Amino acid sequence: MKILLITQFFDPEPTLKGMAFARELTRRGHDVQVLTGFPNYPSGRLYPGWRQRPFARESVDGITVTRVPLYPSHDDSAARRALNYASFVASASLAALLVDRPDVAYVYNPTAGIAAWALKHLRGVPFVLDVQDLWPETVTSSGMMRNRVLVRVLGAMTARVTAAAEHVVTLSPGMTRVVAERSRRPEAVSTIPNWAHEPSPAEPAAPAPLAPGAPAGRAGRAGRAGRFVATFAGNVGPAQGVDTLLDAAALLSDTPDVTIRVVGDGLDADRLRRRAQVERLSNVEFTDRVSVEEAARMQQSSDALIVHLTDDPLYRVTVPSKTQACLRAGRPVVMAVHGDAAELVRRAGAGPVVPPSDPARLAGALRDLARLDPDERELLGAAGRRFYDAELSLRRGVDRFESILERAACARPRLDALKRTADLVAAAVGLAVSAPVLAVVSAAVAVDLGRPVLFRQERLGRDGRIFRLVKFRSMSDERGADGELLPDERRITRLGAFLRVSSLDEVPSLVNVLRGDMSLVGPRPTLPRYSGWFTDVERHRFRARPGASGLAQVSGRHTSSWDERLAYDVHYVRHPSLRAELSIVARTISTVLRRSDAVAVDAVSRAHLDHERAAPPPQSS
Structure with a gap:
C-alpha cells in the first residue's frame, strides 16, 4: 500500500506515532510518506538548525517526509496555541493536494483531520483517524479554551472529520465507547493502545534494566545506599x-x-x-x-x-x-x-x-x-x-493498524459519492412513479390486515448504526393462547405472500434510501440482535450502506444459507466497482421479473442468525 501519515508532530519531536511507526510500516513492504510541520514541540520554538520554508521535502530511510510551515507555539496562551493548530491545518490541507496520491491516509488526532478531509473529497483518498484526545473536552478541561463559540466550532469540526473517516482508532476502550456513541458508528471504531518508545535498529540499543540501587548515569538518582x-x-x-x-x-x-x-x-x-x-x-x-x-x-x-x-x-x-x-x-x-x-x-x-x-x-x-x-x-x-x-508493543500495535489500513484502502469515496447521487435520484423517481401502485397496495393491506399498513423494524446500517426499516405489512399480529406471536407461516396472508414474492413489500424502503439509511445496492440490513454473531471477517459488511438489493440476494435470494449470504456480502464490500453495481441492478430486475428463488416463508428464511449459530458469539480483537 501507499500510505500517507498526516501528523502535526514528527521526529525529531517526541511523539509515539512518528518515525518508528513509519519505519515499521516500511519494513513490512509499504510505501510510506509523511506530511508534518517543522519541529517546535514541546518548547514552542523552532528547533536549532531548522528554517521554515513553504514546502520542504526530504527522504529518511526511504520515507518521504514533507514539512509545511506553521506558527510555532506551545505556551499557555489559548490564542497562540489555536494559531499553532490552525496554521498547520491550513498548510497541510494545501500540501495534501500536492503530495503523491496514496491508497490510504493515516491521521494523528482530529486537529490534522481537515487535511485528510480535503484529500478524501478532492482526490478520493480514504483515511483512518487516530483519536488521542476527546475534542473539545481536552481543551476545555485544561482551561486552554473557554470561548463557547470556538468550542462549538471545534466540536463541529471534530464531528465532521470523525464522520468522514473510513475507520476511527482510539487508545482506550472507554474512549472507543464515547466516540462510537457520538458518531453512532460502533462498527467503525476500534481500540489500539499506544506503545512506548522502542529504539529502532538505527538507534543505540536500550540498556538492560538496572538493578535497584545501581547508579543511573548523570540524570539518575544521587545514589544513597538503601533508598x-x-x-x-x-x-x-x-x-x-x-x-x-x-x-x-x-x-x-x-x-x-x-x-x-x-x-x-x-x-x-x-x-x-x-x-x-x-x-x-x-x-x-x-x-x-x-x-x-x-x-x-x-x-x-x-x-x-x-x-x-x-x-x-x-x-x-x-x-x-x-x-x-x-x-x-x-x-x-x-x-x-x-x-x-x-x-x-x-x-x-x-x-x-x-x-x-x-x-x-x-x-x-x-x-x-x-x-x-x-x-x-x-x-x-x-x-x-x-x-x-x-499486548502493547509497537509490533502488536502495527499489526492492528496494518489490518485496518488495508481494509480502509479498499474504500472508494468517489464511487460512494456517485452511488449516493444515483440513490437519491432513483429513489425519488421510483417513489413518484410507483405512487399509484403504493396507494393501491396500501388500501389492500388496510383491508386485509388493518392498520398500520407499514411495518417498521430496527436494523443495522452502515458502521453498525441502527435505523428503522420501512416495509409493507405482510403478516398479521395473531397470537396463541400463551400470548406469543404465532409462527410466521401461520401469520402470513395470501396478500402478504404475494407482496413478498413480487418484492412489492419492499418498495416503501425507498424512503430509507432517500434518508441515507440504505442504498439501492448493498448488504442486506440485519437485525440488531445479530451484532454479536458475526465473525471479524463478516463485520466487513458494515463498511457499506445496506441495500434494497445486493450480491447475496441475486445469487440465491431467499434460499441461501447465512454463511453463503454473509460471504457474498463480504465479497461485495471488498471488491467495489461501478461495473459490479450495474451488474447487481440488472440481475435484480431480472430476478424479480422471473421470481426466481422467491419464497414467502421457508425453513431457511425463517432461521435467525443467532439461532443458527448456537455457539457462543465470536470475540472481536
Missing part, C-alpha cells in the same frame, strides 16, 4: 496533579528510605519545586526534562514508577502514554488513575492501583512496595513487561 526510589516522569502540569505526590511525600517523612523523584517540566514545575523547598521535603527530588532514552534509563533504575492524573471524568477514558513506558521498563507501577489506565495495570498484575488525588493511599502503596522483598518487586515488574510485549 527506595519511586519515579514520576513526564509532563508536570495541572492535569497530572503532582501536588498529590508532594502530599504523599510529607506523609512518608517517617519513612526516610523512600524517595519520590519527579522527572520533567511543565506549567507547575517551578511552583512545585518552591513548595518542596518551603516545606523542606527532603524526600522529593526534581530533575529537568530529559530525552526519551534517558527517561527510560531512569525508569529502569527506579524501584517503582508512579502514574498520576487528577480525578477528572475525561481521564477515566484515557490512558496516559507514560503507562506503557512504565510497563515496558519492567518496574512495579503504582497507578493512581481511575478507569482504563488502571485496568491495564490490573490486567498486567504490575503493581497496586490507588485512587487519584489521595495522598494517604499513594503513600501507603509506596510504603508497602518498599517493604517487599526485592525479588517480589522484580516479579511485579516482569509481569508488566510481559504484558507490554504481548
Whole structure:
C-alpha cells in the first residue's frame, strides 16, 4: 500500500506515532510518506538548525517526509496555541493536494483531520483517524479554551472529520465507547493502545534494566545506599496533579528510605519545586526534562514508577502514554488513575492501583512496595513487561493498524459519492412513479390486515448504526393462547405472500434510501440482535450502506444459507466497482421479473442468525 501519515508532530519531536511507526510500516513492504510541520514541540520554538520554508521535502530511510510551515507555539496562551493548530491545518490541507496520491491516509488526532478531509473529497483518498484526545473536552478541561463559540466550532469540526473517516482508532476502550456513541458508528471504531518508545535498529540499543540501587548515569538518582526510589516522569502540569505526590511525600517523612523523584517540566514545575523547598521535603527530588532514552534509563533504575492524573471524568477514558513506558521498563507501577489506565495495570498484575488525588493511599502503596522483598518487586515488574510485549508493543500495535489500513484502502469515496447521487435520484423517481401502485397496495393491506399498513423494524446500517426499516405489512399480529406471536407461516396472508414474492413489500424502503439509511445496492440490513454473531471477517459488511438489493440476494435470494449470504456480502464490500453495481441492478430486475428463488416463508428464511449459530458469539480483537 501507499500510505500517507498526516501528523502535526514528527521526529525529531517526541511523539509515539512518528518515525518508528513509519519505519515499521516500511519494513513490512509499504510505501510510506509523511506530511508534518517543522519541529517546535514541546518548547514552542523552532528547533536549532531548522528554517521554515513553504514546502520542504526530504527522504529518511526511504520515507518521504514533507514539512509545511506553521506558527510555532506551545505556551499557555489559548490564542497562540489555536494559531499553532490552525496554521498547520491550513498548510497541510494545501500540501495534501500536492503530495503523491496514496491508497490510504493515516491521521494523528482530529486537529490534522481537515487535511485528510480535503484529500478524501478532492482526490478520493480514504483515511483512518487516530483519536488521542476527546475534542473539545481536552481543551476545555485544561482551561486552554473557554470561548463557547470556538468550542462549538471545534466540536463541529471534530464531528465532521470523525464522520468522514473510513475507520476511527482510539487508545482506550472507554474512549472507543464515547466516540462510537457520538458518531453512532460502533462498527467503525476500534481500540489500539499506544506503545512506548522502542529504539529502532538505527538507534543505540536500550540498556538492560538496572538493578535497584545501581547508579543511573548523570540524570539518575544521587545514589544513597538503601533508598527506595519511586519515579514520576513526564509532563508536570495541572492535569497530572503532582501536588498529590508532594502530599504523599510529607506523609512518608517517617519513612526516610523512600524517595519520590519527579522527572520533567511543565506549567507547575517551578511552583512545585518552591513548595518542596518551603516545606523542606527532603524526600522529593526534581530533575529537568530529559530525552526519551534517558527517561527510560531512569525508569529502569527506579524501584517503582508512579502514574498520576487528577480525578477528572475525561481521564477515566484515557490512558496516559507514560503507562506503557512504565510497563515496558519492567518496574512495579503504582497507578493512581481511575478507569482504563488502571485496568491495564490490573490486567498486567504490575503493581497496586490507588485512587487519584489521595495522598494517604499513594503513600501507603509506596510504603508497602518498599517493604517487599526485592525479588517480589522484580516479579511485579516482569509481569508488566510481559504484558507490554504481548499486548502493547509497537509490533502488536502495527499489526492492528496494518489490518485496518488495508481494509480502509479498499474504500472508494468517489464511487460512494456517485452511488449516493444515483440513490437519491432513483429513489425519488421510483417513489413518484410507483405512487399509484403504493396507494393501491396500501388500501389492500388496510383491508386485509388493518392498520398500520407499514411495518417498521430496527436494523443495522452502515458502521453498525441502527435505523428503522420501512416495509409493507405482510403478516398479521395473531397470537396463541400463551400470548406469543404465532409462527410466521401461520401469520402470513395470501396478500402478504404475494407482496413478498413480487418484492412489492419492499418498495416503501425507498424512503430509507432517500434518508441515507440504505442504498439501492448493498448488504442486506440485519437485525440488531445479530451484532454479536458475526465473525471479524463478516463485520466487513458494515463498511457499506445496506441495500434494497445486493450480491447475496441475486445469487440465491431467499434460499441461501447465512454463511453463503454473509460471504457474498463480504465479497461485495471488498471488491467495489461501478461495473459490479450495474451488474447487481440488472440481475435484480431480472430476478424479480422471473421470481426466481422467491419464497414467502421457508425453513431457511425463517432461521435467525443467532439461532443458527448456537455457539457462543465470536470475540472481536
